[in-house]
Amino acid sequence: MGDAGPILALGLMSGTSMDGIDVALVETDGGDHVCRIAAEGFAYEARFRDRLAKGLETAKAIARPDERPGDLAELERELTDRHTEAVRRFLTVRGIEPATVGVVGFHGQTVLHRPEQALTVQLGDGHRLAEVIGIDVVYDMRAADMEAGGQGAPLIPAYHAALAKSLPDELRASPVVFVNIGGISNITYVDGTSEPMAFDTGPGNALIDQWVAREAGIPFDQNGAVAAEGGIVDALADRYLSADFFTKPAPKSLDRFDFTVPPPGAGSLEDVARTLCFVAAEAILRAADHLPETPKLWIVGGGGRKHPAIMADLRRGAAKRGAKVVAAEEAALDGDSLEAEAWAYLAVRSLRGLPLTWPTTTGCRVPTAGGILAKAATSAA
């Protein structure tokens, strides 16, 4: 692609919480020009969520990225078709012609992430998606980074760094940290002078989700109702926070199974939920120990920003370190769609051969481009 001007890009993210597909439309040149146009979430029903959860178990047998043991090939087809349907609905409702969209960035569903073995697997058939929607698709964006010695995650920092350049004046604090509290949490540190620095910080919502699902039969602790009735169990919190992961220097990234849900009987429903919120917040705050300078501003995206106990703990801890915490919306961003927007942005960078990752974000040896391009056979116009 010779033209370096802005194009329309669609990003598709199915995150580790496995709650659905986030779709975002962005106009971008893959550099400083980022114009967020629209976003929507398409929730999975409980039955498909369960199938994905079983898929994570099956995926533990994978030794090479292209292996699909058990019913994973069928699950991959269904996941891809659900993405197709989400794109169709997203574009149709808004009257957007597929032919006007230059590229789709397709994350897929991570079912296995073992950076120590240079192995990461995202279910999602980019060619099938491109063929059906009639738009070029960039997928498998983590593999090249791993081949270059990186963790393969996080990838969102390139996008965070671009967003940092257009923060509202009142939030122009240097350095700033973007936090994503999804199933797993990760941060990007931007000081405006060098490449972004980033790493996974610990468990986000995943443990809380798993705990309340098993103990109370609910998919997540909506608006923190359960945790609000509980107290922090110090011994349980200490058990999580004494993990080597927190003192390990960056770069580092996590698999969803690296931290496991407390066993039945670990405490009351409410106390354990409250404790896991504290652990989620503390894990993020401890990331500051690995940063070159104490950040002045933390901007929080991802579903965890909607959990009052996580945010209260984060605010309290940051204040002690002289920093302020704001939800993405207070920075004129959409905290639900940041990841999908990032995948749109990264797809354009991929088309243009720009790096997706740096030694400071994933530990790759050199700034590394990535992603596989699946060309649409025919224009859908």
Ligand SMILES: Nc1ncnc2c1ncn2[C@@H]1O[C@H](COP(=O)(O)OP(=O)(O)OP(=O)(O)O)[C@@H](O)[C@H]1O
């Ligand atoms: N209103 C709410 N109250 C409390 N928690 C919420 C609320 N809304 C969402 N969440 C939490 O956010 C989670 C979804 O977050 P998000 O969509 O950012 O995760 P993800 O993108 O799947 O994960 P990752 O970033 O690790 O890939 C839910 O599973 C739930 O735990």
Ligand SMILES: CC(=O)N[C@H]1[C@@H]2OC[C@@H](O2)[C@@H](O)[C@@H]1O[C@H](C)C(=O)O
């Ligand atoms: C392997 C994988 O899918 N990792 C996810 C996960 O969810 C959060 C954290 O762990 C982050 O490393 C990554 O997602 C974000 C979007 C990223 O790559 O930037």
